[in-house]
Amino acid sequence: MIVEMITTGEEVLSGQITDTNATWISQQFVDIGITPSRRTTVGDRLEDLVSCFQERSKHADVIIVNGGLGPTSDDMSARAAALAADQPLVQFQEWVDALERKFADLARDMPASNLKQAMLPQHAEIINNPVGTACGFVMKLNRALLFFTPGVPHEMKRMMTAEIMPHIAKKMHITVSSVLKRLHCFGISEARLGAMLDRLDLPETVKLGYRAHIPTIEIKVMATGPNPELLQIHKEEAAQAVRQTIGDHLCFEDGHSMATNIQRLMIEQGFTLATAESCTGGMTLSQLVDVPGSSAYVDRGFITYTNRAKHEMLGVPEELISQHGAVSLQVARAMALGAREKSRASFALSVSGVAGPGGGSPEKPVGTVAFSMAGPDQTWSQLIHVPQWGRTAIRNISSAIMLDMLRRCLEGQPVFGNYDYARRVAQLEEHRPV
Amino acid sequence: MIVEMITTGEEVLSGQITDTNATWISQQFVDIGITPSRRTTVGDRLEDLVSCFQERSKHADVIIVNGGLGPTSDDMSARAAALAADQPLVQFQEWVDALERKFADLARDMPASNLKQAMLPQHAEIINNPVGTACGFVMKLNRALLFFTPGVPHEMKRMMTAEIMPHIAKKMHITVSSVLKRLHCFGISEARLGAMLDRLDLPETVKLGYRAHIPTIEIKVMATGPNPELLQIHKEEAAQAVRQTIGDHLCFEDGHSMATNIQRLMIEQGFTLATAESCTGGMTLSQLVDVPGSSAYVDRGFITYTNRAKHEMLGVPEELISQHGAVSLQVARAMALGAREKSRASFALSVSGVAGPGGGSPEKPVGTVAFSMAGPDQTWSQLIHVPQWGRTAIRNISSAIMLDMLRRCLEGQPVFGNYDYARRVAQLEEHRPV
Numbered sequence: 001m002i003v004e005m006i007t008t009g010e011e012v013l014s015g016q017i018t019d020t021n022a023t024w025i026s027q028q029f030v031d032i033g034i035t036p037s038r039r040t041t042v043g044d045r046l047e048d049l050v051s052c053f054q055e056r057s058k059h060a061d062v063i064i065v066n067g068g069l070g071p072t073s074d075d076m077s078a079r080a081a082a083l084a085a086d087q088p089l090v091q092f093q094e095w096v097d098a099l100e101r102k103f104a105d106l107a108r109d110m111p112a113s114n115l116k117q118a119m120l121p122q123h124a125e126i127i128n129n130p131v132g133t134a135c136g137f138v139m140k141l142n143r144a145l146l147f148f149t150p151g152v153p154h155e156m157k158r159m160m161t162a163e164i165m166p167h168i169a170k171k172m173h174i175t176v177s178s179v180l181k182r183l184h185c186f187g188i189s190e191a192r193l194g195a196m197l198d199r200l201d202l203p204e205t206v207k208l209g210y211r212a213h214i215p216t217i218e219i220k221v222m223a224t225g226p227n228p229e230l231l232q233i234h235k236e237e238a239a240q241a242v243r244q245t246i247g248d249h250l251c252f253e254d255g256h257s258m259a260t261n262i263q264r265l266m267i268e269q270g271f272t273l274a275t276a277e278s279c280t281g282g283m284t285l286s287q288l289v290d291v292p293g294s295s296a297y298v299d300r301g302f303i304t305y306t307n308r309a310k311h312e313m314l315g316v317p318e319e320l321i322s323q324h325g326a327v328s329l330q331v332a333r334a335m336a337l338g339a340r341e342k343s344r345a346s347f348a349l350s351v352s353g354v355a356g357p358g359g360g361s362p363e364k365p366v367g368t369v370a371f372s373m374a375g376p377d378q379t380w381s382q383l384i385h386v387p388q389w390g391r392t393a394i395r396n397i398s399s400a401i402m403l404d405m406l407r408r409c410l411e412g413q414p415v416f417g418n419y420d421y422a423r424r425v426a427q428l429e430e431h432r433p434v
Numbered sequence: 435m436i437v438e439m440i441t442t443g444e445e446v447l448s449g450q451i452t453d454t455n456a457t458w459i460s461q462q463f464v465d466i467g468i469t470p471s472r473r474t475t476v477g478d479r480l481e482d483l484v485s486c487f488q489e490r491s492k493h494a495d496v497i498i499v500n501g502g503l504g505p506t507s508d509d510m511s512a513r514a515a516a517l518a519a520d521q522p523l524v525q526f527q528e529w530v531d532a533l534e535r536k537f538a539d540l541a542r543d544m545p546a547s548n549l550k551q552a553m554l555p556q557h558a559e560i561i562n563n564p565v566g567t568a569c570g571f572v573m574k575l576n577r578a579l580l581f582f583t584p585g586v587p588h589e590m591k592r593m594m595t596a597e598i599m600p601h602i603a604k605k606m607h608i609t610v611s612s613v614l615k616r617l618h619c620f621g622i623s624e625a626r627l628g629a630m631l632d633r634l635d636l637p638e639t640v641k642l643g644y645r646a647h648i649p650t651i652e653i654k655v656m657a658t659g660p661n662p663e664l665l666q667i668h669k670e671e672a673a674q675a676v677r678q679t680i681g682d683h684l685c686f687e688d689g690h691s692m693a694t695n696i697q698r699l700m701i702e703q704g705f706t707l708a709t710a711e712s713c714t715g716g717m718t719l720s721q722l723v724d725v726p727g728s729s730a731y732v733d734r735g736f737i738t739y740t741n742r743a744k745h746e747m748l749g750v751p752e753e754l755i756s757q758h759g760a761v762s763l764q765v766a767r768a769m770a771l772g773a774r775e776k777s778r779a780s781f782a783l784s785v786s787g788v789a790g791p792g793g794g795s796p797e798k799p800v801g802t803v804a805f806s807m808a809g810p811d812q813t814w815s816q817l818i819h820v821p822q823w824g825r826t827a828i829r830n831i832s833s834a835i836m837l838d839m840l841r842r843c844l845e846g847q848p849v850f851g852n853y854d855y856a857r858r859v860a861q862l863e864e865h866r867p868v
Contacts, residue, residue, distance in 0.1 A: 011645050014469045015460030016654065018452060022475075026449030035448045037482065041456075041473035048471065072628035072644065106821060107857055113625045131823050133625070152646060154827070211450070275716075275737070281723025282709075282716020285737050289715025292791050292825055294739075300747065301737030303709070303719050309734035309777070313747075343743070357726050391726055 001171075003034050004060040004144075006052060007041040008068040008077055009151060014043075021066050021156055028165055030209075031180055033224045044068065049080030057084075057144035062168060064160075067151035069134035071113040077148055078137070082121035085141050089119045095126055095135045102133060127163050131155050136163070179231045181221040181239045185249040186258075186404055187419035190217055193246070200241050203234035208242070214393070215400040216251060216258070248413040251404065258403050259291045265410035266297040266347075274343035275301040275402075276314055276335040276350040278326065279369065284349070284399040299345045304335065310352075314338030325364065327352050329428050332370035333381040340374040347409075348374045349402045353386070355394045368425075369398045373405045373415065380405065380415045383426040397422065437468050438494040438578075440486060441475040442501040442511055443585060455500050455587055462599055467658050478502065483514035491518075491578035496602060498594075501585035503568035505547040511582055512571070516555035519575050523553045529560055529569045536567060561597050565589050570597070613665045615655040615673045619683040620692075620838055621853035624651055627680070634675050637668035642676070648827075649834040650685060650692070682847040685838065692837050693725045699844040700731040700781075708777035709735040709836075710748055710769040710784040712760065713803065718783070718833040733779045738769065744786075748772030759798065761786050763862050766804035767815040774808040781843075782808045783836045787820070789828045802859075803832045807839045807849065814839065814849045817860040831856065 005025055012019050022039055029036050040056060042048045049068070056063055068077030082089040095118035103110040120126070120137050127136030127147070132155040137148050147164050149156045185193070190212055197208055197219070209220040221238045223231040243250055252261040266273060275285045285301040288294055304310040307321050316334040324330040332350050340348035353369030360366035367388045372381040386397045401422065408415050416427055439459055446453050456473055463470050474490060476482045483502070490497055502511030516523040529552040537544040554560070554571050561570030561581070566589040572581050581598050583590045619627070624646055631642055631653070643654040655672045657665040677684055686695040700707060709719045719735040722728055738744040741755050750768040758764040766784050774782035787803030794800035801822045806815040820831050835856065842849050850861055 010469065011643060011654075013460060013471070013473060014464045015457045016643070017645060018454050018457040020452055023449045023452040026447060030448045035444065035477065037447070037477060037479075038486075039447060039475035041475075043469065043471060045471075052472075070628075071625040073632065074643075106819075106855060108854070111623075111625045111629055113629050131827075152648070154648070154823075209450070277716070279723070281720040281728075281732070282711070282718070282735050282737060283720035283723075284716070285739075286715040286717040286720055286829075289713070289739065290826055290829065294715075298715075298739050300739055300743035301716050301735075302747075303716060303735030303737065305719075305723065305729060305732050305734055312776075313734065313736075342746075392724055395720075395724065 001034060001062060002060045003029055003036045003062045003064070004056050005036050005039040006056060006063055006065045007039065008044065008049060008065065009041075010043045010074065012041055012067070021151065021153055024153070024157065025064055025066065025160065027211075028160055031220075031222070032165070032169055033222070044074040044076060046076055046080055046083070049076060050084045053081060053084035053141060053146065057142040057146065060144045063144050063146045064164070065146055065148045066156060067149075069117065069136070069148060069150045071111070071116050071133065075116075078120050081124070081139060081141075081146065081148065085121055085123070085139060087121040087123055090122050091115070092118050092120050092126060092135075095120075098128075098135070099133055127159055129155055129159055131158055179223050179228070179235045181235050182254050183219045183221065183239065183242055183246070183250060184213075184216045184252050185219065185246045186216045186251045186400055187417050187422070188217065188246060188249050189420040192420055193217060193219070196245050197242065200238075200245065202238045202241065205231060205234045206238040208238070215397045219246075248408065248411075248417065251407060257291075258400070258407065259288050259294075262288065262403060262407055262410070263291050263294055263297065265407070269410060271346035271410075272297050272299045272343075273406075274299050274339045274345040274348045276339035276348060277301060277303050278305060278310070278335075278352040279355040280351050280395050280399050280402070281305065283395060284351070284402050287399065287403070299343045302335075302339055302342075310335060314342065327354055327364055327368055327370050329370055329372070329381045329383050329426055332372035332383075333374075333379060333428065336372035336374040336379065336381075346376055347406060349406060351398050351402050353394065353398055355391045355398075356388065357391060367394055369394070369401070371398075371401055371405060373409065375409065377432055379428075379430045379432060380409075381428040382416055382424050384419075385423045385425055387421050435468060435496060436494045437463055437470045437496045437498070438490050439470050439473040440490060440497055440499045441473065442478065442483060442499065443475075444477045444508070446475055446501075447477045455585065455590055458587075458591065459498055459500065459594065462594055466599070466603060478508040478510060480510055480514055480517070483510060484518045487515060487518040487575060487580065491576040491580065494578045497578050497580045498598070499580055499582045500590060501583075503551065503570070503582060503584045505545070505550050505567070509550075512554050515558070515573060515575075515580065515582065519555055519557070519573060521555040521557055524556050525549070526552050526554050526560060526569075529554075532562075532569070533567060561593060563589055563593055565592055572601075613657050613662070613669045615669050616688050617653045617655065617673065617676055617680070617684060618647075618650045618686050619653065619680045620650045620685045620834060621683050621851050621856075622651065622680060623854040626854055627651060627653070630679050631676065634672075634679065636672045636675065639665060639668045640672040642672075649831050653680075682842060682845075682851065685841060691725075692834070692841065693722050693728075696722065696837060696841055696844070697725050697728055697731065699841070703844060705780035705844075706731050706733045706777075707840075708733050708773045708779040708782045710773040710782060711735060711737050712739055712744070712769075712786040713789040714785050714829050714833050714836070715739065717829060718785070718836050721833065721837070733777050736769075736773055736776075744769060748776065761788055761798055761802055761804050763804055763806070763815045763817050763860055766806035766817075767808075767813060767862065770806035770808040770813065770815075780810055781840060783840060785832050785836050787828065787832055789825045789832075790822065791825060801828055803828070803835070805832075805835060805839060807843065809843060811866055813862075813864045813866060814843075815862040816850055816858050818853075819857045819859055821855050
């Protein structure tokens with residue numbers, strides 16, 4: 001099956017935005033064993049769109065078209081599709097009704113311009129968009145089936161995942177199938193990971209792929225071939241070999257995230273959580289709260305950005321801060337103990353660091369971050385030099401290390417992990433009376 | 435002059451990497467007043483490359499080809515170019531000498547594989563690469579001049595800037611330039627924005643573009659023409675007309691973000707800030723803290739996820755919660771007042787909402803969010819129905835509304851904005867003794 005992609009939009013062609021939708025769409029096909037053979041980007045000019053649809057539909061079996069379904073005059077994918085297929089553009093009452101319901105739910109009048117989004121080529125079939133006003137559609141042109149998707153990333157992704165990919169996967173099931181397992185690790189560099197995994201002796205149906213989702217890396221274990229049962233066995237064999245290689249750096253698998261994995265473990269073990277954040281400014285707890293059901297274990301968070309807040313909210317002694325500095329093992333430890341005591345949560349995580357670009361010193365350069373975790377009967381504190389990849393990256397990696405400490409503890413792994421790109425300069429582990 | 439781009443490489447087509455080179459190359463052309471008319475991405479298959487070169491060279495005057503100049507067997511741009519132009523591939527002694535000098539300078543022997551990089555179509559002309567082993571080249575095919583550039587970003591950029599763009603600018607006696615202004619608004623739907631701006635009578639040199647960065651929308655005002663001074667005037671005229679049209683929905687302009695704009699205003703006016711977040715879980719303050727220098731005004735945050743935390747950390751009376759519910763004007767107001775009192779900050783923002791998917795009721799469905807802001811002499815509280823686009827979207831829009839309340843207040847605009855896709859169901863404004 002030959003798959004191509006067509007991206008529309010002046011903002012892509014002019015370099016105003018980078019075409020990350022195209023990257024994502026490609027990945028969906030690679031995941032089912034097909035690499036798209038061509039990607040074409042055209043602007044918002046009707047004749048270019050028409051000729052591109054006509055031309056590429058002679059070469060491909062499936063074409064994913066992205067963008068140009070909005071209500072404004074520069075959105076002309078449907079009109080171009082109708083012209084290319086020599087079909088009239090007609091109003092689909094089904095989508096007019098759907099739009100009217102959407103606006104009624106918001107108690108708003110529908111602007112007349114939105115009606116344009118219900119005008120499709122006569123023989124097109126609507127693809128539902130539960131999260132926006134642009135419906136998708138599919139139509140046949142020459143040898144190709146063209147799937148039209150909206151440019152708004154979350155609308156496009158939802159439509160691809162829920163409607164289009166299942167449709168295509170069903171169509172191609174006849175020949176080859178492929179099974180996939182995703183393992184995510186944290187703290188190993190891509191280069192070292194590649195070197196370690198290259199040495200593995202894997203079944204010949206299996207290919208490994210990597211994708212950096214900084215700060216974690218996804219390892220894709222894909223088995224492709226004619227025998228589905230054998231593929232499952234090969235995939236599991238290979239996944240097990242990968243797990244053994246990456247060891248305690250494995251953070252989560254298929255369909256999970258760091259946050260969902262922690263939520264599952266916390267709820268299973270009956271624990272509750274509080275955080276005390278300085279340089280991350282609430283990002284860590286926000287990531288956990290983004291998961292539905294997090295209220296079953298998340299208690300509260302203290303964002304103690306100033307020294308006074310550390311003292312007033314968490315009872316960190318002012319002398320401790322003046323003696324050791326806000327970014328120190330001692331202060332991070334006092335923050336975690338204070339947060340645990342104030343909240344009466346089972347675990348408290350704390351972080352205090354120099355995110356930069358200012359505020360560094362020779363002794364504590366930008367990227368110096370102190371972490372602590374107070375649990376029911378133990379406290380772990382560490383001071384780490386995170387790489388100086390900029391303020392946002394330092395904050396992201398700091399959040400990931402906080403969550404990794406908790407994940408390791410809940411899984412019974414060593415709480416102090418060895419991170420390739422972050423150097424631990426001090427650590428302290430204390431057992432406390434229960 | 436018609437400009438097209440061809441990107442080569444399996445790693446781009448398979449979504450392993452995002453094509454940021456294409457974005458950058460597009461921008462170079464837009465800066466001299468030309469928007470590329472098409473971009474094609476093909477993989478590392480010889481016949482695809484040959485047919486793509488032959489086909490696109492019939493339509494464009496200039497084609498920038500990126501990638502496929504490396505020493506390995508999957509790098510085949512030069513071979514494909516030679517086949518497409520029906521020229522032999524010959525060894526260019528000039529580049530063999532250059533390569534030998536490069537390796538001599540590193541005191542290393544040149545691997546034989548690098549010699550491949552000196553094999554070019556017979557009538558090509560070399561383009562120097564001072565920072566790598568892949569030379570670029572230019573050749574004529576059909577109506578087009580094809581410029582071949584390396585895939586390594588810093589090598590490509592150097593070659594484009596130092597050699598190719600000056601060559602092209604000279605050829606076309608560059609007479610056109612363009613100037614750009616970006617305005618960002620929040621709370622207007624793309625459809626209504628389009629309808630409002632379509633009515634504006636703008637100078638003919640000016641084009642408007644839109645792009646949704648949910649939850650804000652960027653409006654691009656671009657003026658293109660031969661007279662740079664006139665363009666500046668036209669751009670400003672058009673930007674002023676857009677500002678008047680979008681009114682108090684304008685959040686920030688060129689080079690700013692919601693967070694940097696708020697930081698500037700808070701510091702100018704000598705204010706400090708605290709937040710009390712429930713459903714957003716720290717996301718709001720984290721966005722502000724991501725900006726360097728935020729410690730000049732950010733004091734602290736309270737993430738009061740549970741009712742007990744609202745009571746203990748902010749002094750919200752337990753009866754108030756049991757009487758009105760945690761998601762209510764009254765509780766949000768008490769959270770903001772409590773946060774302001776505990777922190778002694780000038781402003782405190784609060785939020786408490788039903789982010790879903792569970793926890794909704796007929797009276798307070800998922801998407802019901804209460805906000806409050808306590809300032810030096812006034813308190814504003816509002817209850818809003820945010821659209822049910824999923825937990826993450828509800829949390830993102832809630833954060834944006836919190837920040838928008840503060841932005842509006844600091845700019846002297848009405849604090850209660852009218853948001854197209856979010857309906858206010860209750861509001862309360864109180865003046866308090868200073």
